[in-house]
Amino acid sequence: PKSIRTKINKLLPLRSKRVHVSGWIHRLRQQKGIIFIVLRDGTGYLQAVLSGQTSQTYEALTLTLESSIELTGTLQEVPEGKTAPGGHELIVDYWKVLGAAPSGEEAFANRFNEKSDPSILAELRHFVIRGETASSVLRLRSHLMSAFRASLVEANLLEVTPPCLVQTSVEGGATLFALKYYGQTAYLTQSSQLYLETCLPSLGDVFCVQESFRAENSHTRRHLSEYTHLEGELAFITFDDLMTHIESIICSTVDKLLADSESAALIKQLNPKFTPPSRPFKRLAYTDAIAWLNEHGIQHEAEDAEGNFIRDATGKPIMVDHAVGDDIAEAAERRMTDILGVPVFLYGFPAELKAFYMKRMPGTGEGGKVFTESCDLLMPGVGEIVGGSMRIADHDELLAAYKREGIDPTSYYWFTDQRKYGTCEHGGYGLGVERFLAWLADRYTVRDCSLYPRWPGRATP
Ligand code: 4AD
Numbered sequence: 001p002k003s004i005r006t007k008i009n010k011l012l013p014l015r016s017k018r019v020h021v022s023g024w025i026h027r028l029r030q031q032k033g034i035i036f037i038v039l040r041d042g043t044g045y046l047q048a049v050l051s052g053q054t055s056q057t058y059e060a061l062t063l064t065l066e067s068s069i070e071l072t073g074t075l076q077e078v079p080e081g082k083t084a085p086g087g088h089e090l091i092v093d094y095w096k097v098l099g100a101a102p103s104g105e106e107a108f109a110n111r112f113n114e115k116s117d118p119s120i121l122a123e124l125r126h127f128v129i130r131g132e133t134a135s136s137v138l139r140l141r142s143h144l145m146s147a148f149r150a151s152l153v154e155a156n157l158l159e160v161t162p163p164c165l166v167q168t169s170v171e172g173g174a175t176l177f178a179l180k181y182y183g184q185t186a187y188l189t190q191s192s193q194l195y196l197e198t199c200l201p202s203l204g205d206v207f208c209v210q211e212s213f214r215a216e217n218s219h220t221r222r223h224l225s226e227y228t229h230l231e232g233e234l235a236f237i238t239f240d241d242l243m244t245h246i247e248s249i250i251c252s253t254v255d256k257l258l259a260d261s262e263s264a265a266l267i268k269q270l271n272p273k274f275t276p277p278s279r280p281f282k283r284l285a286y287t288d289a290i291a292w293l294n295e296h297g298i299q300h301e302a303e304d305a306e307g308n309f310i311r312d313a314t315g316k317p318i319m320v321d322h323a324v325g326d327d328i329a330e331a332a333e334r335r336m337t338d339i340l341g342v343p344v345f346l347y348g349f350p351a352e353l354k355a356f357y358m359k360r361m362p363g364t365g366e367g368g369k370v371f372t373e374s375c376d377l378l379m380p381g382v383g384e385i386v387g388g389s390m391r392i393a394d395h396d397e398l399l400a401a402y403k404r405e406g407i408d409p410t411s412y413y414w415f416t417d418q419r420k421y422g423t424c425e426h427g428g429y430g431l432g433v434e435r436f437l438a439w440l441a442d443r444y445t446v447r448d449c450s451l452y453p454r455w456p457g458r459a460t461p
């Protein structure tokens with residue numbers, strides 16, 4: 001009889017029909033003249049049985065892992081006492097190899113394993129993503145992006161696609177990748193924020209999902225040179241509205257993922273202890289965080305005036321307490337979130353630590369430090385996953401901010417114009433998708449949360 005072509009995740013309703021499925025040999029096992037294949041087609045895994053019923057059984061002994069193959073047969077419930085993915089197996093009556101994978105020294109199984117050196121795993125990322133864990137993370141990532149988009153659209157934000165090639169810096173010149181651009185210099189974008197701000201009078205509240213680039217020489221488990229940046233910008237809001245919005249987008253996204261059986265199963269597989277965060281998120285003022293760190297004996301490495309770490313005579317770093325004005329470095333931030341164990345908004349950072357565009361906190365600065373209406377959302381196990389702020393809305397104040405930071409305002413004319421032609425109180429945020437996924441799926445490093453991660457020195461495959 002003729003067979004129906006299908007994908008593994010659409011097989012079940014076709015039980016008792018003759019079907020054919022194409023995929024890759026994920027696992028292979030022989031037992032007394034019977035060959036068991038676990039077939040993988042991206043949508044799922046299917047156990048298939050090649051037994052004496054087919055004249056091809058003998059030839060099947062030459063099958064190799066990761067060969068692509070088409071299997072034709074009928075789906076059956078697995079006999080009692082045996083297991084198979086989904087509780088079903090395909091009884092194969094005909095098969096055809098489409099692309100044989102090598103055997104012997106070059107066999108897939110000999111190329112790498114989980115214990116291979118990280119540099120080999122990076123080189124062979126195109127193979128690693130065929131694995132069960134890596135592909136589950138990428139599959140969850142896809143669900144995550146859909147859930148984010150749905151949550152943002154529900155919150156009345158419109159999606160736009162800003163450019164990656166830019167001639168302005170958002171987060172400071174130190175982390176810009178520069179490139180030649182028709183006789184000029186252009187940069188890879190660090191953030192689409194400035195463009196989102198220009199959309200407010202045109203489209204209302206907006207968001208984007210765009211690659212951002214950071215030329216940071218950071219070899220940490222949470223830094224990439226290129227990452228997926230989800231950014232939102234909202235008009236006519238207060239700082240409090242901004243934090244409430246960020247919190248509700250995150251909670252709504254998590255709720256959607258848990259409500260969908262496939263993404264819920266992926267979260268359960270990757271992060272069995274996951275519990276959705278409860279609202280409202282804890283909010284901790286920067287100055288209180290400094291006091292909290294000192295109460296908990298969490299220190300940081302002392303630096304000299306140039307920002308170089310000071311060592312003692314034996315070469316060990318000298319540790320000192322935190323003071324107001326200090327940056328809260330990754331190590332301290334991580335220890336804090338690990339102790340607190342819940343999402344925390346750190347807010348009100350000193351202006352000197354933050355970007356030029358951030359709105360000053362009312363009532364600060366007279367004779368003391370200037371603090372900003374800025375917030376970082378920290379998650380246990382990862383640390384900062386969101387950075388956001390209210391923006392300077394006043395024209396002259398923005399000009400003063402350029403000057404203070406030594407920024408030439410010429411190329412920012414279009415950004416300045418926003419303050420000249422109908423300014424408004426507004427604010428927004430950027431969320432690092434790989435960091436969010438590392439939290440959600442309990443991955444040790446953001447490198448496992450990107451399809452082809454880029455970090456200093458790596459842009460292959
Ligand atoms: O805190 P950042 O630098 O903020 C901005 O770029 C703002 N202009 C965003 C905005 O307000 N629209 O970056 C935002 C987030 C961080 O919280 C972090 O999650 C992620 O982007 N991020 C990185 N993720 C991976 N690798 C890096 N090198 C990252 N740098 C920032």
Ligand code: MG
Pocket residue numbers: 376384386387
């Ligand atoms: Mg930040």
